[in-house]
Amino acid sequence: MEAITCNGSVDSLPIFYLMGIPSLPKSLLLPIFFVFLLLYLLILVGNALILLAMVEEPSLHKPMYFFLTNLSNLDLLFTTTTIPKMLSLLLLGDHFLSFPACFLQMYLFHSFSCSKAFILVVMAYVRYVAICCPLHYPVHMTPQTNVALAASSWLIALLLPIPAVVQTSQMAFDNTAHIYHCFCDHLAVVQASCSDTMPQTLMGFCIAMVVSFLPLLLLLLSYACILASVLCMNSQEGRSKAFSTCSSHLMVVGTYYSSIAIAYVSYKADLPLYFHIMGNVVYAILTPVLNPLIYTL
Secondary structure: EEEEOOOOOOEEOOOEOOOOOOOOHHHHHHHHHHHHHHHHHHHHHHHHHHHHHHHHHHOOOOOHHHHHHHHHHHHHHHHHHHHHHHHHHHOOOEEEEHHHHHHHHHHHHHHHHHHHHHHHHHHHHHHHHHHHHHHHHHHHHHEEEEEEEHHHHHHHHHHOOOHHHHHOOOOEEEEEEEEEOOOOOOHHHHOOOOHHHHHHHHHHHHHHHHHHHHHHHHHHHHEEEEEEEHHOOOOOOHHHHHHHHHHHHHHHHHHHHHHHHHHHHHHOOOOOOOHHHHHHHHHHHHHHHHHHHHHOO
16 A cells, blocks of 8 residues: 655655654653543443343343444444554654554544434433333334444444545655554544645544534434423423433433544634644543443432
8 A cells, every 4th residue: 555745756655654742751650641541441341231130131122222232332442443442642752653553542532422422312302202202112113223323323424534534645755754643533533634734624623513413413313302391391200201202311411522622622712732632632531431320319
């Protein structure tokens, strides 16, 4: 395989050098490694226990829990895409990443992120049907429908990042391209190129808006309908049950979009580079750590 270099010639594929967090003192590398390792183990154990409970407990074989297993699987895949390399970087100083590995990591990171947003929307829809149309719930939420909704979420998310990843891979890079990040985030890789970065930055921004704000609008619409339905209930017990059904999902949605907001503000605000990097790291770790805790409350 060959790629375009910054001088316009066709050469062997470049190597990417992950800068990590440039201003981080070396004395903090080991403590941060152990913090990230602990968080990663919590993610693995917490989500594995949720998956085990869903398989072993027949009473949990319901649509809501079926989509929760999808969310747990996504958290495992999403974090495994980035955290092991971050741990290797912090402990061993393993900064290098090959061209195919970098773009595979970029593709998987953004695909799983998209899948999570879509699964959260589907979970809101399940709660909408359960609360607003309880008599139609068994008809609408059949196993076939559940599988179709989950498969559609995964398929769309796997397809969405392809144009951005393919076009970014065709940009020109130095033989050793320095990426100011802990992993191959799309924007960080684009900024490491010596090509015109504006088209790819704009494409990445447009995809991010579609993936972030369209699901958010659908979530808000679902919960507006749920709230209207709950307020029309005469029974206090019915209202409490409806709110308890939605509380865990609302907390997960809140942490998910809070981490996106942190990443977005750290990028747009006039802040040092390491704030932007840490904003993305928070986005990559925060929700997968909190989701098992929220759903086991």
